[in-house]
Structures are given as structure tokens and as C-alpha cells.
Amino acid sequence: MMLFRREIAAAAGRIAPWVRHTPALRLAPDELGLPFPLVLKLELVQHAGSFKPRGAFNRILTARAVGELPPAGVIAASGGNHGAAVAYAARALGLRAEIFVPELTPPAKRARIESFGARLVRTGAAYADALQASRARQAETGAMEVHAYDHPAVLAGQGTTAREFELDAPELTHVLVATGGGGLIGGMAAWYAGSVHVVSVEPRACPCLHDALAAGRPVAAPVGGLAADSLGARQVGALMFPFARDFVAEAVLVPDEAIRSAQRLLWDRLRLLAEPGGATALSALLCGAWVPPEGARVGVLLCGSNTDPAEA
Amino acid sequence: MMLFRREIAAAAGRIAPWVRHTPALRLAPDELGLPFPLVLKLELVQHAGSFKPRGAFNRILTARAVGELPPAGVIAASGGNHGAAVAYAARALGLRAEIFVPELTPPAKRARIESFGARLVRTGAAYADALQASRARQAETGAMEVHAYDHPAVLAGQGTTAREFELDAPELTHVLVATGGGGLIGGMAAWYAGSVHVVSVEPRACPCLHDALAAGRPVAAPVGGLAADSLGARQVGALMFPFARDFVAEAVLVPDEAIRSAQRLLWDRLRLLAEPGGATALSALLCGAWVPPEGARVGVLLCGSNTDPAEA
Numbered sequence: 001m002m003l004f005r006r007e008i009a010a011a012a013g014r015i016a017p018w019v020r021h022t023p024a025l026r027l028a029p030d031e032l033g034l035p036f037p038l039v040l041k042l043e044l045v046q047h048a049g050s051f052k053p054r055g056a057f058n059r060i061l062t063a064r065a066v067g068e069l070p071p072a073g074v075i076a077a078s079g080g081n082h083g084a085a086v087a088y089a090a091r092a093l094g095l096r097a098e099i100f101v102p103e104l105t106p107p108a109k110r111a112r113i114e115s116f117g118a119r120l121v122r123t124g125a126a127y128a129d130a131l132q133a134s135r136a137r138q139a140e141t142g143a144m145e146v147h148a149y150d151h152p153a154v155l156a157g158q159g160t161t162a163r164e165f166e167l168d169a170p171e172l173t174h175v176l177v178a179t180g181g182g183g184l185i186g187g188m189a190a191w192y193a194g195s196v197h198v199v200s201v202e203p204r205a206c207p208c209l210h211d212a213l214a215a216g217r218p219v220a221a222p223v224g225g226l227a228a229d230s231l232g233a234r235q236v237g238a239l240m241f242p243f244a245r246d247f248v249a250e251a252v253l254v255p256d257e258a259i260r261s262a263q264r265l266l267w268d269r270l271r272l273l274a275e276p277g278g279a280t281a282l283s284a285l286l287c288g289a290w291v292p293p294e295g296a297r298v299g300v301l302l303c304g305s306n307t308d309p310a311e312a
Numbered sequence: 313m314m315l316f317r318r319e320i321a322a323a324a325g326r327i328a329p330w331v332r333h334t335p336a337l338r339l340a341p342d343e344l345g346l347p348f349p350l351v352l353k354l355e356l357v358q359h360a361g362s363f364k365p366r367g368a369f370n371r372i373l374t375a376r377a378v379g380e381l382p383p384a385g386v387i388a389a390s391g392g393n394h395g396a397a398v399a400y401a402a403r404a405l406g407l408r409a410e411i412f413v414p415e416l417t418p419p420a421k422r423a424r425i426e427s428f429g430a431r432l433v434r435t436g437a438a439y440a441d442a443l444q445a446s447r448a449r450q451a452e453t454g455a456m457e458v459h460a461y462d463h464p465a466v467l468a469g470q471g472t473t474a475r476e477f478e479l480d481a482p483e484l485t486h487v488l489v490a491t492g493g494g495g496l497i498g499g500m501a502a503w504y505a506g507s508v509h510v511v512s513v514e515p516r517a518c519p520c521l522h523d524a525l526a527a528g529r530p531v532a533a534p535v536g537g538l539a540a541d542s543l544g545a546r547q548v549g550a551l552m553f554p555f556a557r558d559f560v561a562e563a564v565l566v567p568d569e570a571i572r573s574a575q576r577l578l579w580d581r582l583r584l585l586a587e588p589g590g591a592t593a594l595s596a597l598l599c600g601a602w603v604p605p606e607g608a609r610v611g612v613l614l615c616g617s618n619t620d621p622a623e624a
Contacts, residue, residue: 020343023335025357031332042354045337045582270357271617273585305583309621 004190004243007152008159015057015157018092020046024168024299025270032269034285036292039169039299040270043161044278049112050230050304051161052085052148055183058157059146060089072143073097077131079180079229080109081277081304082148087118098143100134102126105229108308126223127181128234149183150237159187165299166191172299174292176201178280179209179251181233184303186240189247196299197249201284203256203276206231209244210251217241226256230277230304250290254280258287266302278304316502316555319464320471327369327469330404332358336480336611337582344581346597348604351481351611352582355473356590361424362542362616363473364397364460367495370469371458372401384455385409389443391492391541392421393589393616394460399430410455412446414438417541420620438535439493440546461495462549471499477611478503484611486604488513490592491521491563493545496615498552501559508611509561513596515568515588518543521556522563529553538568542589542616562602566592570599578614590616 022045027038043051056076063069073096076086083099090097097118101110103125113120123133127148138145147154161184165175175192177185179200189198200209205225212218218241223232236244244251259276262283266272274282282300284290292298334357339350355363368388375381385408388398395411402409409430413422415437425432435445439460450457459466473496477487487504489497491512501510512521517537524530530553535544548556556563571588574595578584586594594612596602604610 017340021338023337023354025335026333028329042335042337045584047581049583267621269359271361271585272357273583273621309579309585 004156005193007156008163008187008191011058011156012160012163014061015054015160018057018089019053021164022046024165032265032286036296036298039172041165041299041301043301043303044272044274044305048084048088049306050081050085051158051184052082053089054160055154055157056082056085056089056146059151059153060093062153063144068144069095070142070144072141074146075134075138075141075143076100076146076148077127077134078148079127079232080105080113081230081306084109084112084116084306086146087113087116090118091116098137100130102130104232109229109306112306126228126234127232149181149233150239152239154183155187155190155239157187158184159191161301162188162191169299171297172196173297174199175299175301176281176284176290177301178202178231178277178303180231180277182209182236182240182244185209185248186237186243189243192247194247198247199290200248200251201281201290202251202253203227203231203259203280204253205256207253208233209236210253212236212241213244213248213251226259227276227280230275231280252284252289254283254287254289258283258289262286272302273305273307273309274302275304275307278302316468317505319468320475320499320503323370323468324472324475326373327366327472330369330401331365333476334358336477344577344598348608348610351484353477353611353613355613355615356584356586356617360396360400361618362393362397363470363496364394365401366472367466367469368394368397368401368458371463371465372405374465375456376405380456381407382454382456384453386458387446387450387453387455388458388460389439389446390460391439391544392417392425393542393618396421396424396428396618398458399425399428402430403428410449412442414442416544421541421618424618438540438546439544461493461545462551464551466495467499467502467551469499470496471503473613474500474503481611483609484508485609486511487611487613488593488596488602489613490514490543490589490615492543492589494521494548494552494556497521497560498549498555502555504559506559510559511602512560512563513593513602514563514565515539515543515571515592516565517568519565520545520548522565524548524553525556525563538571539588539592542587543592564596564601566595566599566601570595570601574598584614585617585619585621586614587616587619590614
């Protein structure tokens with residue numbers, strides 16, 4: 001396990017020229033109506049609007065370093081944020097990119113992907129369907145798949161989020177993270193390795209890590225609700241699961257109404273526009289789905305903001 | 313002059329429990345299409361959506377410390393941001409507040425002021441007219457005026473922005489700041505006192521510091537255009553002028569189209585929604601109104617975000 005922490009440190013060095021070190025914002029007690037201080041990591045100012053470029057760049061740069069990038073470039077399936085990140089990284093590195101998104105991917109994310117010059121294919125109801133279609137296409141073109149979460153280089157890239165958060169807020173005892181396919185929380189849990197309590201937050205309508213931890217293995221879960229385009233994986237990744245089992249302290253669920261309230265509060269109090277998945281971790285504190293123990297120093301990752309301002 | 317730097321340091325201690333230390337975000341060359349690195353101070357995540365609470369709290373807390381707060385509370389005239397800040401501070405400190413805004417104050421700012429429980433009065437075409445009306449009312453009620461810029465405690469409060477920016481980005485050689493009545497840039501120039509080149513940016517339609525520096529004294533200037541609700545003072549403050557004359561390196565003007573483009577770019581690249589006045593300083597770099605000299609390390613203050621997301 002400790003080996004993986006080294007992978008994350010290596011990833012941080014590899015991707016440093018390509019991603020932003022996103023700032024931490026310290027809030028005093030009561031600022032958001034909570035009786036304890038908070039540290040927010042503003043990962044929503046990352047390139048392409050979410051944490052996803054960390055994993056995408058690490059995956060692609062790792063392959064490039066060993067001469068494994070095919071002429072067809074890269075291919076990915078995504079609810080939208082990962083696709084935008086892969087498209088962004090491909091453009092930055094001079095590669096072709098094809099991105100498969102499902103029907104539920106909102107217009108703002110589709111536009112973002114195309115704005116980076118990628119070829120966009122819209123197919124299937126949810127992420128898992130788009131993934132299947134992208135794999136059929138990959139077999140034809142020979143492009144390199146950049147998986148949205150279940151690849152070691154992706155997991156290590158996303159884990160750099162925790163490394164940065166630890167550098168900027170070493171006092172934290174608990175960190176709340178939204179979970180989709182689990183690349184982000186898996187990488188972060190691997191970095192913290194129990195030194196910080198990592199709390200997973202999922203919408204009730206997308207409970208795949210919650211269900212996996214209950215079952216003792218990745219299992220298929222429902223996909224629906226407000227944040228399905230960013231947190232709607234059917235099943236958590238196989239690679240992340242051991243990290244989650246060992247190092248995710250709790251996996252809580254929140255209703256969609258709590259996510260919407262958290263989005264509104266972020267705009268009202270902080271003038272930050274988060275997409276539903278980006279406000280999910282915070283919502284667990286606001287609605288009381290997770291209550292910190294006495295003396296906890298709590299951090300929250302705001303992980304994405306690819307939304308239409310008029311709708312948020 | 314050095315005495316005033318001490319006032320700013322004292323203000324920073326006084327207001328620390330009430331305002332946010334806002335984060336700095338470092339951007340590599342080319343991230344915004346500019347061939348040099350940038351440091352952005354994200355003052356738009358400040359309470360009430362702009363830097364204005366710094367001055368408002370310092371003014372009110374200074375008066376409270378010497379028992380000078382009347383039972384009628386506080387009164388202020390504002391294009392909107394200062395009014396929101398005074399209303400916010402008054403609520404936090406348990407005081408009554410009346411805020412006078414002109415017709416041009418947008419609905420989002422009026423709603424914000426009322427959301428903090430202040431009494432809102434809408435009168436006059438521009439800020440100077442609302443100020444006149446507020447002074448007539450002040451003579452009746454005996455409330456304490458919290459001037460939007462031309463008071464030493466307000467100037468010192470706004471100057472804490474520079475102190476924080478210096479702590480977080482000590483390498484900067486040039487800092488760009490948008491100018492309205494000049495409280496912010498006056499306070500910041502007083503803090504830096506020539507150690508950093510402070511560059512004033514104003515819309516062509518609101519050139520009051522530009523005109524004052526050309527005339528050698530505060531003079532009346534036109535008020536209009538996209539950012540008039542935040543930068544539309546008719547004349548810079550008398551107190552800030554000596555600091556500007558001695559320590560503002562340049563005062564440049566930008567067209568409204570450049571401000572709109574900067575707003576769009578901030579959302580597109582950084583998922584930050586700035587109001588027109590909040591994007592004005594950055595716009596000078598983007599449109600080439602100001603070009604840094606070779607080797608400059610440039611900082612930009614993003615100072616406000618009280619806007620309707622659907623319009624930005």
C-alpha cells in the first residue's frame with residue numbers, strides 16, 4: 001500500500017507543469033451555519049472545471065514516457081468531467097481525442113468537451129453504456145483508453161489532490177470527498193492511508209461505494225438523481241476498492257435536496273458555483289448526514305463546477 | 313505616510329475575526345493566453361461578495377471601540393457592494409443599517425443588501441446622488457455614516473487586502489487593481505508604498521482616478537458603462553489622492569468590451585464568476601491596455617462577484 005503513496009508523489013511531480021495547485025480557503029465557525037471551522041479545497045478552479053485533469057495527465061504522460069501513445073491518440077468514456085479533462089490534456093499534449101458521453105451528460109459539459117477540440121460521441125443512457133461503446137470504438141482505432149477511474153495512473157493522479165490538501169492544511173483530521181467511480185476518493189485514501197479520516201459522500205440515488213463497502217466488494221448500484229452526470233458510475237473501480245476498504249472511514253448518503261441546498265449556499269456565501277457533484281461532499285455536513293466528532297478539523301473538497309450558471 | 317501602514321496593520325488585526333483571508337491562485341504562463349505567470353487574489357470569495365467588508369468592519373469596529381456608535385446604527389450610500397458589506401457587518405455586530413443606492417444598482421445587489429436585514433432606499437441616478445440623499449437622512453437620524461471610500465478607517469481596512477496579498481505572494485513586482493472611488497487602491501498603495509508598482513485600471517466610462525492624476529487633484533469625471541455600479545464614483549476621495557499620487561505607478565483605461573471578455577474568460581478558464589468591476593483589473597492585461605515590463609511578477613485582484621449568474 002505504501003508503494004502507492006510513492007506513485008502519487010511521482011504523479012504530482014509529473015503533472016505539476018500541467019495542472020493547477022488549487023487554493024485552500026479557511027472558514028471560521030458559523031460561516032456556513034456550522035459550529036466548527038472548515039477548510040475548503042477549491043478544486044473547481046482546476047483546468048477544465050474539475051479535479052479530473054490530474055488523473056488524465058498522469059495517465060497520458062506515463063504512457064508517453066514509455067512510447068506507448070498510439071497515432072490514434074486517446075479515447076475515453078465519461079459523464080462529462082473526465083471527458084473534458086482528457087480532451088483538455090490531449091489538446092495540451094498535441095493528441096487526438098474521442099470522448100464518449102451518455103445521454104444524461106448536460107449540454108454545458110458536451111460543449112466544454114468540444115471546445116477543447118475532441119470528437120464527441122453521445123450514446124447510451126448512463127456512463128457504463130458510453131464506456132461499452134467507447135471500447136468497441138477503441139478496438140477499431142487502436143487509440144489508448146484513458147479510463148475515468150479504474151487505472152493505476154488515473155488513481156495516482158487523483159491522489160495528488162490529497163497530497164496538495166495535506167501540504168496546505170496539515171491540521172485536518174477528517175476530509176469529505178464525493179464519490180462516483182471512486183478514482184478520486186481511492187487516490188486520496190491511498191495518500192492519507194489512515195492518517196486522516198476520509199469520509200465518502202454519495203447521493204442516495206448513486207450509492208455505489210456505500211453499497212460496495214456493505215457488500216465487501218464492488219457491486220452494481222442504481223444510477224440516478226441530480227448528480228448522475230458526475231457521480232453516476234454503476235460500480236466502483238476494482239483498483240480503488242482495497243484502498244476504500246482499508247482507508248475510507250465512512251460512506252454516507254445524502255438526498256438530492258441537500259445537494260441543491262449546498263449549491264445555493266456556496267453561491268450565496270462564497271460566490272462559488274459548484275455543479276451538483278461538486279457540492280455533494282459539503283452537503284453531508286449541511287444536512288447532518290455526517291457530523292464530525294468533538295475536536296475534528298474538517299476539510300471538504302469542492303471538486304467540480306461544469307454547470308450552466310443560469311441553472312445553478 | 314509610514315504611519316498609515318501601521319494603521320493598516322492594526323486594521324488587519326481588528327477585522328481578522330470578521331473577514332476572510334482570501335486565497336491566492338497561481339497561474340502558469342499561457343493559462344489565460346498571456347506569456348507570463350500571474351497570481352490572482354480571489355477576493356470575490358470574501359463575505360458579501362467583495363473586498364468591501366474590510367473597510368466597513370474597520371470603520372465600525374474602530375467607532376465601537378471608542379463608544380461612538382449611536383443607537384440609530386449605521387448609514388451608507390453605495391453602488392451596491394459597499395452597501396452589502398455595511399449591511400453584513402451591521403448584522404454581524406447587532407446594529408441597525410440603512411443603505412442608499414442609486415437607480416443603476418442592479419437587482420442582485422439590492423437583493424443582497426436586503427438579505428442582510430438592512431433598510432434599503434433607492435434614490436438618484438448614480439452613487440453621488442444616493443450619497444447626498446443619505447446625508448440628509450443621516451442628519452435626521454444621527455446614524456453613523458460609513459463612507460464607501462473617503463474615511464481613514466475605510467481606507468485602512470481596504471489596505472489590508474495588500475497586506476494579505478504580500479504575505480501570500482511576496483514575489484510580486486506589479487499589482488493591478490480596479491479603481492472606483494479609490495478606497496481600495498488608495499489603501500493598497502499606502503501599504504505597498506512604492507515597494508510594488510500598483511497599477512490602477514478603470515473603465516473608459518468611469519475614469520475618475522485617471523483624470524485626477526492628470527489634473528493633479530481629485531476632479532469630477534463621467535460615470536457610465538458596464539461597471540458603473542461598482543466603479544462609478546464621480547470623483548476619487550480626498551484622502552486616497554496623496555497615496556495615489558505618490559504610489560500608484562500608472563492609471564490605465566479599458567473599454568467595456570474588454571471587461572466583458574475578461575468576465576467570460578474567468579468563467580471559461582477558472583469557473584469564477586466576477587462582476588464587471590471584479591474583472592476590470594484583469595481586462596487591462598488581456599486587452600493590452602497595460603503590458604508588464606520584462607521580468608515583472610504580476611498580481612491581479614479579483615475584487616467582486618455580486619452579479620446574477622444568468623447574466624454573467
